[in-house]
Amino acid sequence: MSLLDVKNLRVTFDTETGPVQAVRGVSFSLGRERLGIVGESGSGKTMTGRAVLRLIRPPGRIEAEAMTFDGQDLMKASEREMRALRGKRIGMIMQDPKFSLNPVMTVGRQLTEGLRLRDGLGRADATAKALAALEAVQIRDPERVMGAYPHELSGGMGQRVMIAMMLIPEPDLLIADEPTSALDVTVQAEVLSILDNLVRDRNMSLIFISHDLRLVARFCDRVLVMYKGRIVEEVAAGKLLDAQHPYTRGLLNCLPRIGGPREPLPGLDRTGAWAE
Amino acid sequence: MTALRAWLADPNPTSRRQAKLGQMWLAWLRIRRNRLAMAGLFIVGLLVLVAVLAPWIAPHDPFVQNLGNRLKPPGTAGYWLGTDDFGRDILSRIIHGARITLYIIALVAVTAPVLGLLVGTVAGYFGGWIDAVLMRLTDIFLAFPRLILALALVAVLGPGIENAVLAIALTAWPPYARVARAETLTVRNSDYIAAIRLQGASAPRIIAGHVVPMCLPSVIIRVTLDMAGVILIAAGLGFLGLGVQPPLPEWGLMISSGRKFLFEQWWVATMPGLAIFLVSLGFNLLGDGLRDVLDPRSASR
């Protein structure tokens, strides 16, 4: 039984020069697994993630033949029902904690806000839960972090706070949109392994959106490759090197490698019919 | 018409002029979507039109007195907005008064923002003691109350429309300097400024060619929104007898002289008041709409 079912999702923006289609007919289903969505800028991967949570505002509009989460029709749900879903059952981690954490609230307040407002917990209970969440993401002195403001934290620490915040309500599905792209290389590995353990321990489903094909293939079970709003290939992570589609092959081959040849890197041949 | 449209929308312009006009046309499309801004533009356009065509569209001479006709109410035949205490048609006086209003606005708009831009960009770009000195100068002028300054100028130079404008302009430029300086401080650290410095450009070239274009949108928006205030201040000065002198049909002056009849012959003061209200509203709406179009931060690009 799939947790999330998306059929023919379309996201269109009405600009003054005409409609712009960011997502053009994307369909996939997600069970208890990790799904990676890979694409370059303009591929529509971020819009797909946001469309699932119905976080797209006018002039953008979402259309789909079907979009169901655990049996609930997301297209027909009211804003109130969506609010009940967001955070509690579907969580989202974004790229840069500098922009996704509220800069004028302490970390502790942001962590406990949801618990107190949505779940009605008292202050002591909420604080205890928040501290436990910070420990789960391997923050060594959670009390200090609770009292700190986001700008006082490093990138990696901020992203871990973000993960903690999203995992407190124990959602069934986590959508991670480029969670490590803004971090240094050595910190990326740490944050990814924390995310890995947490997702495994809590048996969550994960949608991992990234531009980094190799990273996604290492982290996920299945990979969807998107280009210009469409899915061009779907492949199991282990079989990535056998990918058939010229775009996927192009993406794999165009990256430089340490110790690779000094010849010009193979570019992407965008002349196929798929590039429309 | 469509050939022109295609030329403007051409993604590969072949000359600087085509590129510039194309961008302006796109900005026009964006303004057009905002109904309130279009309303504001309409009102301002109407003001300009009325001012330009005043001698031809005013039904009566605004200066000729006709004491037999004094204080007629609105709706009287031939005098749609009524007459004032000298028997002059209020509608005609309002129409001719539009010229004066436009004159005042135009004079202030070409002096105060230009001075403010100059002071603000230079202060922001150089920093250090230049910034300190220029900003203290700005603070001094900001602290002057406009009406007191106007009184002082009038005492020295005599009353009149140019002196009123001078008083307004001298106190209107500091906010533009502040706005320009704030923008300059942001722009100063951009990579494109670093790039042009690296190419050996002199400070005047950088300020004039690279910094000022980035400050222009904020200043233009500010100017448009301030125009409403300028009209009111000019009206206030006229009301106090410090600016335009009778018998010129300046709107503030008309309100002042209509004060005496406010309760029985309300139209003498109220009609010019409505004109001021309408024009201020127009500028405010236009300024808000321009902000949506010109402010790069709020652009949905």
Next chain:
Amino acid sequence: MNLIEIDNLTVTFQANGRQVRAVQEVSFAVNERESYGLVGESGSGKSTILRAICGLAPVTGGTIRIGGQPLPDPRGAGFAAMVQMVFQDPYASLHPRHTIDRTLSEPLAIHGVGNSDARVVQALVDVGLPASFRFRYPHQLSGGQRQRVAIARALMLQPKILLLDEPTSALDASVQAEVLNLLNRLRAERGLTFLMVSHDLSVIDHMCDRILVMQHGRAVEELAREDLAAARMKTPYARSLFEASADRMLAAP
């Protein structure tokens, strides 16, 4: 012949009343026609070194020599004709209100170089852009196209040295490949010297002959390209950097 010599360079910033040492006693030298890479994570000081060379960062110790000569302060026209820089963010390095034509012809105007029409068109062709882009504005170009314009701009004055500050970090992978290829081709054609900064070890490996690993403002280790490929690094930090990058490679052929 050493074209760029950095000797015990220290760069200190004043921030909120405190002093921040962005670069501490870093020394290295770049030969003519060589491609030298500075690699490190954020806060390592690598970009600050480039800015110090350009006169955009406060040097508080050590010396910088270009072609054997110490640098004048302010840098001056001679420097501009010798050293140019390509910046990281293609969305921020071109003036948003200037057409491409203006951006490319301005350096020529500043230095009184004639024939700017033909030169601008030739510059566009050299970086693989159609001449019809000449009067476009930056927001009408993609990130990769903008970066090509930035490269064209840097080459307008025909410098000998090109400083590259993470030139492809903000670009998609496929576009990055094109831009890196372009840079290599231009370097071969014009005999340029590159000083390149990146956090991406594989990009540095592809583009550079020698590499300096930096951390927290200090030079950690200098490596030749062959040493990097063979994982012959001596310091633990350089090794951890290598592992974090190589870790993301699939077992590719």
